[in-house]
Amino acid sequence: MAAQEDLIYRLNRQDEIVFVNEAWDRFALANDAPDVTAEHVLGRPIWEFITDLSTQQIYRDLLARVREGRSVRFPFRCDSPAERRFLEMHIHLMEDGQIEFRTQTLSIERRPAVPLLARQASPSRDLLRMCSWCKKVFADGEWVDIEEGIERLRLFEAPALPMITHGMCDHCAVKMAEILAAM
Numbered sequence: 424m425a426a427q428e429d430l431i432y433r434l435n436r437q438d439e440i441v442f443v444n445e446a447w448d449r450f451a452l453a454n455d456a457p458d459v460t461a462e463h464v465l466g467r468p469i470w471e472f473i474t475d476l477s478t479q480q481i482y483r484d485l486l487a488r489v490r491e492g493r494s495v496r497f498p499f500r501c502d503s504p505a506e507r508r509f510l511e512m513h514i515h516l517m518e519d520g521q522i523e524f525r526t527q528t529l530s531i532e533r534r535p536a537v538p539l540l541a542r543q544a545s546p547s548r549d550l551l552r553m554c555s556w557c558k559k560v561f562a563d564g565e566w567v568d569i570e571e572g573i574e575r576l577r578l579f580e581a582p583a584l585p586m587i588t589h590g591m592c593d594h595c596a597v598k599m600a601e602i603l604a605a606m
């Protein structure tokens with residue numbers, strides 16, 4: 424796999440996005456998310472882009488600790504329909520007081536395209552819970568990989584795909600609590 428450029432964005436003391444690098448813009452455009460390129464996000468508070476309340480709370484805790492001078496590094500997933508992407512986030516305080524979020528690609532695995540992750544999929548009214556950190560879905564009372572969830576929930580037998588609501592799975596919630604406690 425060719426080396427991937429790190430994706431970078433930075434926040435000022437008011438939690439506003441004041442910098443994104445070119446790799447960020449290219450990544451956004453390649454992932455069907457033209458609404459998060461530089462021209463749309465610069466000057467706006469990060470909270471406009473994190474709508475899930477539990478994820479917001481975790482980010483607030485993280486930012487408070489980083490502003491005390493501690494840095495954090497953790498693995499996470501950001502899949503596309505045809506790829507499993509294993510990434511690592513590094514958050515640290517810069518000398519001028521800005522906070523830098525740097526995402527490094529650890530590895531990418533190709534897989535048969537999963538339509539559920541495509542934005543164009545026409546949603547039904549049912550909500551499907553998906554962990555916004557590891558991309559597992561909640562099916563039959565437990566968190567499982569999306570391919571497994573599709574099978575268990577018989578998603579392709581339903582007339583329309585369910586809408587996805589993001590949150591955090593139990594495993595990631597515990598892991599994040601450990602990361603915060605160790606900071």
Ligand SMILES: [Zn+2]
Nearest residue numbers: 554557592595
């Ligand atoms: Zn998770």
